[in-house]
Amino acid sequence: MSTLCVDSVTVCRCRGLSVPVDGPVPWKRADHTGAKHDIYRRYLERWFPILLRGTNAYKSATYAEGFAGPGVYEDDHPGSPIIAIQALLEKVPNPDPIVKMIFIDDDVRCTEMLREQLTRRFPERPRSSEKLPIKIKNGTCAESPRTPTQFHERLGTANTRCARFLG
Ligand SMILES: C[S@@+](CC[C@H](N)C(=O)[O-])C[C@H]1O[C@@H](n2cnc3c(N)ncnc32)[C@H](O)[C@@H]1O
Numbered sequence: 351m352s353t354l355c356v357d358s359v360t361v362c363r364c365r366g367l368s369v370p371v372d373g374p375v376p377w378k379r380a381d382h383t384g385a386k387h388d389i390y391r392r393y394l395e396r397w398f399p400i401l402l403r404g405t406n407a408y409k410s411a412t413y414a415e416g417f418a419g420p421g422v423y424e425d426d427h428p429g430s431p432i433i434a435i436q437a438l439l440e441k442v443p444n445p446d447p448i449v450k451m452i453f454i455d456d457d458v459r460c461t462e463m464l465r466e467q468l469t470r471r472f473p474e475r476p477r478s479s480e481k482l483p484i485k486i487k488n489g490t491c492a493e494s495p496r497t498p499t500q501f502h503e504r505l506g507t508a509n510t511r512c513a514r515f516l517g
Contacts, residue, residue, distance in 0.1 A: 376458040379423035380401075390430055394437035402447045410448040412507045413438075414492035418453035420460040421467035431464060432471055441478050450483050452505055456490040 364496060401411050414433055421429040427431070429437070431453050455461050464486055476482070501507075 369456050371460065374458070375463055376416070376420050376422050376424055378431075379425070379427045383423070384427070387428075387430065387433055391433050391437060393443050396436055399441045400436050402442045402449070403515075404446065407447065409446075410450070412450045412452065412505070413500075413503055414452040414507070415453070416454045418460070418464060418486075419454045420455075420463035421471075422463065428471070429464075432467060434466075435472070438482075445481055447475050448481055448483075449477075450485075450507065452485045452487065454487045454489055454491055456488065456492075460489050461486050461488040 367400075396409075401408055414430060415434065418431050419429045421431045423429060431451075435451065442449075453464060455464070468484065468486075
């Protein structure tokens, strides 16, 4: 087993600086969020193929994102969970690898809207739920697991290759 850990520029939130949504959901996308999304997209479009394509490809991977948000911004800009799924589908056309996706947010409005967004943006499920299981969890990331082992225990992803995003 090996673990890929990628912490985004907003990693400070897991050290107790979490920012609850103050106002309606969804909200206007800030310029710095747009810049972060450009980085996410470009990064994931390169990492997913490294993990899941070619002769050294892994048979399965887990993508776990804390602070996932509602999946959409005002003016219909996609949020990071949508960007991640699009990157996977576009850059790993082979549907064989199992990619488990977990999205966590502590605001129930965000988790509900994320569920709606996934249904709206991917009306025909592009991969079976066995090949692309997606879990949306309403919960807090405040008590961050301290080690990769604790992280896997918490998510039930032992023995899988795992990317963590705190966004
Ligand atoms: C900036 S927004 C989400 C951005 C999203 N990752 C994106 O890029 O589209 C941050 C989210 O973190 C959630 N949040 C704040 N504190 C949290 C905590 N301690 N645990 C889980 N979610 C939290 C908020 O509800 C909000 O939806």
